[in-house]
Amino acid sequence: MPYFRSVGDVPRKRHLRTPGPEGGLLYEELMGEEGFSGGSSLLYHLWSPSAIVAAEPAADPRAPLAPNAPLLPRHLRTPSLPAGGDAVTGRHALLGNADLTIAWVAADRSSSLYRNALGDELVYVQAGAADLESVFGRLPAGPGDYVVVPRSTTHRWVVPEGGRVELLVVEARGHIRPPRRYLSPTGQFLEAAPYCERDLRGPGGPLVDTSAGGPADVLVRHRDGLSVHRHARSPFDVVGWAGCLYPWALSIHDFEPIVGSIHQPPHVHQTFQGEGFVVCSFVPRPYDFHEGAIKVPYHHANVDSDEVLFYSEGDFMSRAGSGIGKGSISLHPGGFVHGPQPGSVERAADQTRTEEVAVMIDTFRPLDLGPAARTVEDERYPWSWAT
Numbered sequence: 001m002p003y004f005r006s007v008g009d010v011p012r013k014r015h016l017r018t019p020g021p022e023g024g025l026l027y028e029e030l031m032g033e034e035g036f037s038g039g040s041s042l043l044y045h046l047w048s049p050s051a052i053v054a055a056e057p058a059a060d061p062r063a064p065l066a067p068n069a070p071l072l073p074r075h076l077r078t079p080s081l082p083a084g085g086d087a088v089t090g091r092h093a094l095l096g097n098a099d100l101t102i103a104w105v106a107a108d109r110s111s112s113l114y115r116n117a118l119g120d121e122l123v124y125v126q127a128g129a130a131d132l133e134s135v136f137g138r139l140p141a142g143p144g145d146y147v148v149v150p151r152s153t154t155h156r157w158v159v160p161e162g163g164r165v166e167l168l169v170v171e172a173r174g175h176i177r178p179p180r181r182y183l184s185p186t187g188q189f190l191e192a193a194p195y196c197e198r199d200l201r202g203p204g205g206p207l208v209d210t211s212a213g214g215p216a217d218v219l220v221r222h223r224d225g226l227s228v229h230r231h232a233r234s235p236f237d238v239v240g241w242a243g244c245l246y247p248w249a250l251s252i253h254d255f256e257p258i259v260g261s262i263h264q265p266p267h268v269h270q271t272f273q274g275e276g277f278v279v280c281s282f283v284p285r286p287y288d289f290h291e292g293a294i295k296v297p298y299h300h301a302n303v304d305s306d307e308v309l310f311y312s313e314g315d316f317m318s319r320a321g322s323g324i325g326k327g328s329i330s331l332h333p334g335g336f337v338h339g340p341q342p343g344s345v346e347r348a349a350d351q352t353r354t355e356e357v358a359v360m361i362d363t364f365r366p367l368d369l370g371p372a373a374r375t376v377e378d379e380r381y382p383w384s385w386a387t
């Protein structure tokens with residue numbers, strides 16, 4: 001995160017003995033990236049964050065992914081995936097490679113405590129609402145929100161009683177950040193960036209759970225699978241924190257589109273950069289306004305990437321007739337030239353704007369397919385341009 005926040009009770013100077021509310025000293029934790037050389041926050045705990053009393057392996061229900069072979073464009077229908085479960089263990093892994101896993105979940109209950117030690121997570125809320133509760137506090141999220149959860153943040157997703165939330169989840173193996181080119185040398189968003197600090201939301205206040213006096217289990221995803229750490233007391237004991245590393249949210253509706261008289265490449269829609277991938281946001285905007293403009297994407301071969309599009313809301317002019325609709329995911333792999341469906345260039349000629357909302361994930365290594373993807377695949381899609 002490019003800028004500093006201070007939440008709750010934080011001493012004026014760091015690394016000094018600080019009395020806690022119960023008479024003892026607070027326990028200071030530096031949570032930091034890249035050793036001590038990256039972004040970090042200092043958290044002030046009531047109890048030792050290291051106090052675990054047991055650890056054991058946990059079963060990982062995820063089956064291995066399989067190659068996209070024969071090499072084909074794919075259309076996955078997320079509305080056809082089984083709903084239910086919580087926002088962590090109920091995820092269906094659809095696509096992935098060594099840099100990330102793309103998963104889907106329609107959660108109808110709150111998750112238990114969880115931290116992903118493999119990398120940052122980017123959670124896009126397709127429908128419904130949920131609170132991200134973490135050691136940093138509570139961060140409410142609703143439709144159209146991206147939520148970035150830093151690696152190893154202890155958190156849980158809380159779904160309201162009787163509610164349901166649909167989430168597209170990118171589990172990265174590294175960090176997820178605003179594109180570097182949007183930032184000044186000192187980390188401020190530049191005037192030309194399509195969003196800025198004032199569009200970002202962080203936890204509003206500390207979240208101290210003193211009701212749970214006994215042990216608390218935390219599910220940990222790590223290189224070798226899943227483990228459960230039993231903490232002596234609730235990890236939600238942070239009375240204050242300060243720094244530049246914390247969960248944050250950005251609404252896709254606060255992303256300002258950049259348009260031109262002729263078609264702009266996806267580059268202008270970039271929202272995040274990851275290690276081995278980028279994420280772009282397509283939002284309602286005027287169409288290209290040159291009188292001869294081709295208003296839907298021309299055929300293109302991104303020879304160095306696989307392209308994933310999640311169709312969130314609105315019309316999808318370029319995909320009319322392909323079967324693509326709300327909740328669809330398309331995968332256009334490297335080695336395949338993709339473009340608009342037949343007739344869409346002509347149909348768009350008189351249109352002045354698009355109401356589409358879509359999330360694109362371009363990966364720089366080929367993507368494999370999860371078993372759940374195979375169950376909701378539209379097998380006619382690869383041939384939909386040849387009509």
Ligand SMILES: [Fe+2]
Nearest residue numbers: 300307332338
């Ligand atoms: Fe494309």
